[in-house]
Amino acid sequence: xxxxxxxxxxxxxxxxAVTVASSVQSGGGALEERTDRSSxxxxxxxxxxxxxxxxxxxxxxxxxxxxxxxYPRLHWxxxxxxxxxxxxxxxxxxxxxxGIRGPGxxxxxxxxxxxxxxxxLYAVSGLYTNHFRRDLLPxxxxxxxxxxxxxxxxxxxxxxxxxxxxxxxxxLQRVSYSVVVFGLFPFMFLTGFAMSPSIxxxxxxxxxxxxxxQSARTLHFVAANLLILFVMVHVAMVSLSGFGxxxxxxxxxxxxxxxxxx
Amino acid sequence: xxxxxxxxxxxTTGFAAATGIAGLxxxxxxxxxxxxxxxxxxxxxxxxxxxxxxxxxxxTARHSMAREFSRSxxxxxxxxxxxxxxxxxxxxxxxxxxxxxxxxxxxxxxRPMSFSLADLKGLPSRTNITELNCEEGxxxxxxxxxxxxxxxxxxxxxxxxxxxxxxxxxxxxxxxIDISEALHPQxxxxxxxxxxxxxxxxxxxxxxxxxxxxxxxxxxxxxxISVTDSLKNIGDGTGSASxxxxxxWYAGI
Numbered sequence: 386x387x388x389x390x391x392x393x394x395x396x397x398x399x400x401x402a403v404t405v406a407s408s409v410q411s412g413g414g415a416l417e418e419r420t421d422r423s424s425x426x427x428x429x430x431x432x433x434x435x436x437x438x439x440x441x442x443x444x445x446x447x448x449x450x451x452x453x454x455x456y457p458r459l460h461w462x463x464x465x466x467x468x469x470x471x472x473x474x475x476x477x478x479x480x481x482x483x484g485i486r487g488p489g490x491x492x493x494x495x496x497x498x499x500x501x502x503x504x505x506l507y508a509v510s511g512l513y514t515n516h517f518r519r520d521l522l523p524x525x526x527x528x529x530x531x532x533x534x535x536x537x538x539x540x541x542x543x544x545x546x547x548x549x550x551x552x553x554x555x556x557l558q559r560v561s562y563s564v565v566v567f568g569l570f571p572f573m574f575l576t577g578f579a580m581s582p583s584i585x586x587x588x589x590x591x592x593x594x595x596x597x598x599q600s601a602r603t604l605h606f607v608a609a610n611l612l613i614l615f616v617m618v619h620v621a622m623v624s625l626s627g628f629g630x631x632x633x634x635x636x637x638x639x640x641x642x643x644x645x646x647x
Numbered sequence: 648x649x650x651x652x653x654x655x656x657x658x659t660t661g662f663a664a665a666t667g668i669a670g671l672x673x674x675x676x677x678x679x680x681x682x683x684x685x686x687x688x689x690x691x692x693x694x695x696x697x698x699x700x701x702x703x704x705x706x707t708a709r710h711s712m713a714r715e716f717s718r719s720x721x722x723x724x725x726x727x728x729x730x731x732x733x734x735x736x737x738x739x740x741x742x743x744x745x746x747x748x749x750x751x752x753x754x755x756x757x758r759p760m761s762f763s764l765a766d767l768k769g770l771p772s773r774t775n776i777t778e779l780n781c782e783e784g785x786x787x788x789x790x791x792x793x794x795x796x797x798x799x800x801x802x803x804x805x806x807x808x809x810x811x812x813x814x815x816x817x818x819x820x821x822x823x824i825d826i827s828e829a830l831h832p833q834x835x836x837x838x839x840x841x842x843x844x845x846x847x848x849x850x851x852x853x854x855x856x857x858x859x860x861x862x863x864x865x866x867x868x869x870x871x872i873s874v875t876d877s878l879k880n881i882g883d884g885t886g887s888a889s890x891x892x893x894x895x896w897y898a899g900i
Contacts, residue, residue, distance in 0.1 A: 452784070453784070455782075455783035455784060456781075456783040456784035456785050458784075458785075463716075463720065463778065463786075463788065464722050464778060464785075464786045464787050464788050465785055465786065466722070466724050466725075466726050466785040466786070466787050467724075467726055467785065468724045468726065469722070469723070469724055481783075484892075484893065486782075486783075486893075487892060487893025487894045488692075488893050490782065490893075490894065490895065491692035491695065491696070491893070491895060492692060494695045494696075494699055494895075494900065495692050495694060495695025495696075496695075497695075498694070498695050498698050498699070580780075580900065581899060581900040582713060582778070582780050582858060582859050582860060582861065582899060582900065583703050583706075583707055583711075583859045583860065583899025583900060584703070584706070584899075584900070585713075585714055586707060586711040586712055586713045586714065586858075586859045587706050587707055587711040589714050592714065598778065598780065598786055599786065602784060
């Protein structure tokens with residue numbers, strides 16, 4: 386099926402399962418069906434993994450910073466030490482004696498497991514429910530110059546989308562979410578694996594594909610900054626389009642207060 | 648969908664939680680039996696340690712080899728974080744170039760033995776050019792030469808019940824590794840680095856070299872090695888000095 390076509394049909398396809406469930410409970414009134422159909426924005430798995438990853442993100446950034454401050458210099462290649470030329474000397478203090486690094490390391494790797502399991506749940510569910518192709522990957526029609534220009538102009542003028550109640554991500558959302566989900570998130574794991582002497586003993590390619598252990602560390606830092614940038618823009622956009630409403634949608638699944646079913 | 652808290656829901660949730668906890672305990676028992684349970688698996692971060700160690704032991708079970716490098720890749724600099732102990736008996740032994748040094752190997756072994764530095768240098772040695780990764784983030788490549796730990800363990804005859812090998816250095820930073828890591832071909836009791844005797848700051852006379860784990864697991868100034876089947880009664884039971892100051896026992900990451 387053509388992707389553009391599937392996206393046009395999207396609102397109907399998205400909520401068919403929920404419609405069935407709610408129509409069974411509500412006795413199948415046509416009006417209520419339509420109400421539910423047009424208000425459910427996010428599936429249960431998307432909501433739960435969203436908040437797990439939100440917590441993970443904070444834990445990752447704080448613990449990552451605690452680790453980074455022990456040696457805030459970045460190198461390119463396999464090795465790098467004090468005294469050896471650095472790619473970048475970050476304008477950050479070198480913190481060695483505060484006792485934040487040990488707990489930071491424990492937290493970083495515990496968080497990695499939580500994020501990995503949550504990411505796997507999201508990935509399997511996304512493939513199974515067709516969430517990726519339907520909601521996340523930009524459709525061909527989205528990638529037309531005219532569409533992109535419209536969306537960008539909407540954003541520049543901070544105009545709220547006219548199709549606000551249609552739960553369909555616009556092309557900028559689709560592209561940025563796809564970059565995070567299919568690009569940056571796996572990339573953080575790969576560059577993380579590349580820094581593990583144990584994992585690279587089994588898969589040396591993890592280290593060599595990035596040009597060495599220190600290159601992987603540098604790329605891990607760069608990608609982390611891109612993720613921080615993404616989250617800042619994401620939170621800003623959510624705030625502009627109604628923080629409370631969007632948060633409620635990501636918690637309950639519905640943007641407006643739900644009407645009673647029966 | 649009803650959001651009401653029903654008795655059925657409470658019972659189901661309670662049952663699921665109980666099953667989950669019991670399941671975790673059984674899983675821990677099984678993991679421990681197969682040597683897949685890290686000694687610092689308790690506490691708030693314990694789950695992460697248990698998963699990392701268990702998963703990586705399964706992954707590296709076939710003695711995966713740490714990456715080795717060519718002579719031309721050896722780093723010009725090899726910094727250290729902590730200088731050699733400035734107290735006796737270490738200073739006295741170092742003054743004499745470790746002539747009177749003895750490495751004691753005991754515990755669950757058939758023949759407890761001691762080795763002089765000359766004894767160790769006389770045993771077949773192996774040189775590995777590997778990278779030392781400091782947990783702080785920096786790293787360097789060097790050539791370490793020494794006796795494979797497996798060879799020393801074979802000389803003393805390790806008991807079949809042995810699970811851990813404990814290292815007591817001249818300072819307080821005691822350490823342990825599992826028997827699989829101890830028997831790994833790249834695990835060395837290194838006495839030389841880049842073709843020269845180890846300097847005191849690099850761990851003279853003998854340091855552990857395990858290139859599949861971070862720098863801090865590579866114990867310096869080893870005085871005694873002890874083989875055991877349990878770490879419970881050593882220190883606070885978490886397997887090494889590092890968890891006591893907030894660093895994981897297993898450092899393969």
